[in-house]
Amino acid sequence: xxxxxxxxxxxxxxxxxxxxxxxxxxxxxxxxxxxxxxxxxxxxxxxxxxxxxxxxxxxxxxxxxxxxxxxxxxxxxxxxxxxxxxxxxxxxxxxxxxxxxxxxxxxxxxxxxxxxxxxxxxxxxxxxxxxxxxxxxxxxxxxxxxxxxxxxxxxxxxxxxxxxxxxxxxxxxxxxxxxxxxxxxxxxxxxxxxxxxxxxxxxxxxxxxxxxxxxxxxxxxxxxxxxxxxxxxxxxxxxxxxxxxxxxxxxxxxxxxxxxxxxxxxxxxxxxxxxxxxxxxxxxxxxxxxxxxxxxxxxxxxxxxxxxxxxxxxxxxxxxxxxxxxxxxxxxxxxxxxxxxxxxxxxxxxxxxxxxxxxxxxxxxxxxxxxxxxxxxxxxxxxxxxxxxxxxxxxxxxxxxxxxxxxxxxxxxxxxxxxxxxxxxx
Numbered sequence: 001x002x003x004x005x006x007x008x009x010x011x012x013x014x015x016x017x018x019x020x021x022x023x024x025x026x027x028x029x030x031x032x033x034x035x036x037x038x039x040x041x042x043x044x045x046x047x048x049x050x051x052x053x054x055x056x057x058x059x060x061x062x063x064x065x066x067x068x069x070x071x072x073x074x075x076x077x078x079x080x081x082x083x084x085x086x087x088x089x090x091x092x093x094x095x096x097x098x099x100x101x102x103x104x105x106x107x108x109x110x111x112x113x114x115x116x117x118x119x120x121x122x123x124x125x126x127x128x129x130x131x132x133x134x135x136x137x138x139x140x141x142x143x144x145x146x147x148x149x150x151x152x153x154x155x156x157x158x159x160x161x162x163x164x165x166x167x168x169x170x171x172x173x174x175x176x177x178x179x180x181x182x183x184x185x186x187x188x189x190x191x192x193x194x195x196x197x198x199x200x201x202x203x204x205x206x207x208x209x210x211x212x213x214x215x216x217x218x219x220x221x222x223x224x225x226x227x228x229x230x231x232x233x234x235x236x237x238x239x240x241x242x243x244x245x246x247x248x249x250x251x252x253x254x255x256x257x258x259x260x261x262x263x264x265x266x267x268x269x270x271x272x273x274x275x276x277x278x279x280x281x282x283x284x285x286x287x288x289x290x291x292x293x294x295x296x297x298x299x300x301x302x303x304x305x306x307x308x309x310x311x312x313x314x315x316x317x318x319x320x321x322x323x324x325x326x327x328x329x330x331x332x333x334x335x336x337x338x339x340x341x342x343x344x345x346x347x348x349x350x351x352x353x354x355x356x357x358x359x360x361x362x363x364x365x366x367x368x369x370x371x372x373x374x375x376x377x378x379x380x381x382x383x384x385x386x387x388x389x390x391x392x393x394x395x396x397x398x399x400x401x402x403x404x405x406x407x408x409x410x411x412x413x414x415x416x417x418x419x420x421x422x423x424x425x426x
Contacts, residue, residue: 003150003283004258005223006092007138009210010154011131011203012051012106012161013239015232016250018200025178027201030208031252034227038254039264039300045312045325046231046272049239049246051106052079053315054230054272059088059107059154061276061291064315065399070408071317073109078411079317080108086288088276090115092152095285100141103134104156106230116154123158130167131157131206139213157206160199162234164192172197182237182245182370189235196233221257224282228252228272237340242314242323242332243371251275258282259301266299269327271312292399311388313395319357320403324392330371331388332361335403362388 017023020032020040046054047063056069060081064070068082081087087107093099093115101116104123108114111122121129121137138155145151158166165171174194179185207227214220229249232238238245249272253260273293280287281297298305314323320335339354362376362385375381395401402408 002222003096004255005150005152005219006097006226006279006283007153007155007210007214007223008226008228009157009207010055011157011159011229013231013234014160014200014203014229014250015238015245016229016248017160017196017233018250020252021250023178025172025176026197026204027172028204030204030211031227034207034211034225034254035252036263037256038225038252038260038262039266041251041253041266041268041270043267043327044249044251044270044272045247045314046249047312047314049231049241049314049316050318051230053317055105056081056107058228058272058275060085061273061288061293063273063292063313063399064317065396065401066290066292069107070315071410073106075109076412078109080411081113087114088279089152089154091276091280091285091288093117095283097150097152099152100154102138102141102153102155103129103131104158105154106156128167129158131159131203132209135206135209139209142210142213142217142219145217145219155210157203159203159206160196160233164195164199166199167202169195169198169202171195172201180235180245182243182372183235192235222255224253224255224258224279226251226253228275237371240316240318241340242316242321242330244325244330244365244369246316247314247323247325253300255282261301264300266296268296268299268305268307269309269312269325270296271309274308311391311395313392315401317408320407322392322396322401322403324388324395325365326388328364328366329384329388330361330363330365331376331385331392333389333392334359334361336407360385360389 018031019028020035047057048054052073053064060067067085071077071079089099099116100118102120121134123129171194174190177193183189228251232246237243274296277287277291277293277295278297281295294308296308311324311326319338323332334357338357360376361374363371
């Protein structure tokens with residue numbers, strides 16, 4: 001069998017806000033259809049609740065502390081990969097694939113540093129590219145592509161990032177929307193979620209354009225189609241936090257010719273650091289030696305395959321937080337002070353107060369799925385606390401987490417100190 005083509009579609013800030021993940025008020029039939037024809041992962045988490053570190057980890061197979069992209073890559077944050085890091089675009093190009101970028105990427109402030117041989121539907125000064133524009137560009141590429149070399153197409157939509165009405169998105173009806181239980185169900189939440197659902201609807205329409213083009217172009221059967229998200233929705237207690245709403249994401253994979261069964265559901269606990277080695281296994285290419293993820297190829301052909309990992313880890317450098325999650329428990333360590341809006345679940349017109357996050361948070365996700373009851377100091381959870389705390393410390397040591405030595409300076413700090421040393425040396 002010839003090498004399969006690969007298309008990876010990534011949306012901004014959508015979590016698992018899709019019909020096939022149980023949100024029945026959103027309009028996502030095209031995305032749901034991919035799940036029906038492929039494998040849907042229900043227990044898949046990113047390594048960060050913000051964009052660049054999550055995407056960078058997925059596309060290098062290395063944790064943010066290891067690849068250097070521990071924070072947002074654009075100004076004013078300016079984090080970047082360490083010198084010599086290999087992005088998936090480099091790896092696929094070296095494997096003989098034509099590498100093409102459609103729409104946005106968020107792994108480098110300079111796209112030319114990545115390994116894309118062609119770039120399409122790029123944003124620029126005064127130029128807005130919606131998901132529909134980007135999907136149309138990929139559709140044209142698919143219909144005109146008759147080369148013998150396989151292609152790797154990385155597709156990035158700005159949607160559903162704020163502002164949710166980007167590109168004049170039409171809002172859904174605020175009465176017919178799902179309000180997550182960790183949010184206050186009031187007019188403000190419903191209005192915001194209605195616009196966000198409108199952006200999800202546009203993403204779905206763009207995905208429909210792509211899947212139609214795959215079928216019409218004859219590439220459908222031998223293309224690994226991946227639909228995923230960088231992190232959770234941009235609402236309180238979601239994006240910017242290591243709570244589940246910030247680190248729960250969709251992953252759907254379809255490859256008719258490669259043996260991925262229709263309608264398969266995988267509940268195995270997985271991390272997006274595991275994606276790159278899995279893809280390498282699927283396309284029968286060697287996994288680079290420095291990869292930190294674990295391939296989950298086995299579950300794509302056997303839904304009863306054993307667990308590949310017992311825990312997943314996340315980092316949010318904005319508040320210097322680290323987390324470890326098992327199937328039942330979550331432990332978060334906060335290395336810097338931070339406050340969060342606190343409010344009861346499903347109550348309206350309740351005054352919201354700001355509470356200080358504790359140094360350690362521990363949640364029993366079976367008893368408290370919304371992570372409101374911190375049991376870190378509860379004697380009944382002492383053994384769980386010790387077990388998860390040790391798992392987190394061990395992981396931080398394995399990735400040589402700089403927070404174990406001192407607070408992590410930002411790129412701004414290094415730029416300032418470099419100028420200081422230049423002054424001293426003058």
